Amino acid sequence: MTTRLQFQIRRVAIILGILISSRHAVGAQTPDSTARRSMATMDTAFAHARQLVMEGKAAAGRQIVDSILTATPPGSPAYGNALYGRAMVAPTAADAERDYQRIIVEYPLSAHAGDALLQLAQLERSRGDRASAIAHLERFLQENPTSTKRGRTGLWLAQLLFEENQDLTACGVLDQARAVTAAGDVELRNQMDFYTARCANALSVVHADSVARAAAVDSAHADLMRRAEAAKRAAEKRLWAKPSKTKADDSASKHTERRPATRGAEAPSRSSVTYSVQVGAYTTRAEADRAVVRLRARGLEARVDGARKPFRVRLGHYKTREEADRAAAQFKKAGLGGFVTAVDGR
Known part of the structure; x- marks a missing residue:
């Protein structure tokens, strides 16, 4: 290592040590401005370290990062930033992930x-761990409602959900991502538009399934009414075939005439339907429960629906879709992406 490079390393470490020490010394007087200067200087040093690694001077770059870690008080937010700098120049993916x-x-x-959440998700996706990558991308969207990276993060999440064949959820995420993507970001919007046909197909499949289910219910109801009517006519024919009617016969007739109505009452009725806003889907119950805890801490009526994966995290019970749409709009303003879905109200 050249003398000049060694001097640069020492100079970076000394400057950072002075800034971090001064941040603690100033205390409550100017914490925000001092912290910003410290973080800016730290990020500049990390950028220099990454440049050295890219130029093949990995040892020198990592020595700068190690010097910064040594000069930073453990337990402080600045130490978390120093760990991020070390992860960016880590020799292996496992070291970076740690x-x-x-x-x-x-x-x-x-x-x-x-x-760090985004970097973790990329590493997990590269090794095929889609469930963990989805969980970390969802956490990023929940915890960073004002980030400029929400659009691209939403696209990554939607792509993973498509790979998991969760097309409807993916399309909902994609709609939210498009809503927060700047009109001038043409490249990102084009990548989102690539999935337009797939979303349209997913919605048409759901519509066709709903129509088929409704037709099946209507057919079953019509068959039940036909059988009830046939039973009524048969009872009337038997009664009128008798020469006379006694009080007992009259009573039996009334009882018989009520039978079709009784049979109709025994028919299974459609369960009431309510609406909720779905804000996430997880491959494990534990991840879904953690999301519910975070949402309830924000005062929201959250729950986990489903006894097997995907475990869906949903908010509220609304009698009409209009109420659910209004609630979804309010959640969106609070930084929660989601979409309205019908649920069994039983």
């Missing part, structure tokens, strides 16, 4: 906590 996991668990308030 630091990303530490950030989202131990330093959720770090400025790079959201970026």
Whole structure:
């Protein structure tokens, strides 16, 4: 390593040490401005370290990052940022993933906590762990309602859901992602539009299935009414065939005439239907339960629907679709993506 490079490394570490120490010394006087300067300087140093790694000077780049970690107080949000810098120049994917996991668990308030979720999702997707990648992308969308990366994150999530054959959920996510994507981001919008035909097909399949189910119910109801009418006519024929009617006969006739109505009452009635807003679908119950806990902490009426995967996280029970649509609009304003779905009200 050249003398000049060693000098640069020492200089970066010294500057960061001074900034971090001064942040703690200033305390409540100017915490925000001092923290911003410290983070900006740290990010500049990390960018320099990544550049060295890309130029083939991996040892020098990682030495800069290690110096920053040594100078940063463990337990502080800045330490989470330092872990992110180390993960970005990690020699292996496993090393990087270990630091990303530490950030989202131990330093959720770090400025790079959201970026760590996205990086984790990409690593998980690359090795075929779609369930974990979906969970981390959903968490990013829930915890970062104002991020400019929501559009692209929504596209990644929709792509994974399509790969899992959860087309309707994917299309709902895609609609939300398109809504937060700038009109000038033509490339991203074109990638979303690629799935327009698939979404249209998914909706047509659901519509056709609904029509078929309705037709089956109507057919069963019509058959029941025909049999009831036939039973009534048969009873009347038997009664009128008798020469005379006694009080007992009259009573029996009335009882017989009520039989079709009784049979009709025994027919299975359609269950009432309500509407909810679905904000997530998970491959494990534990992940769905954690999402419900987070939503309930925000004062929302959240629950898990389904006894097997995907475990759907839904909000509220609404009597009409219009009420559910209004609620979904309010959730969207609060940073929660979702779509209205009909549920069995039993």
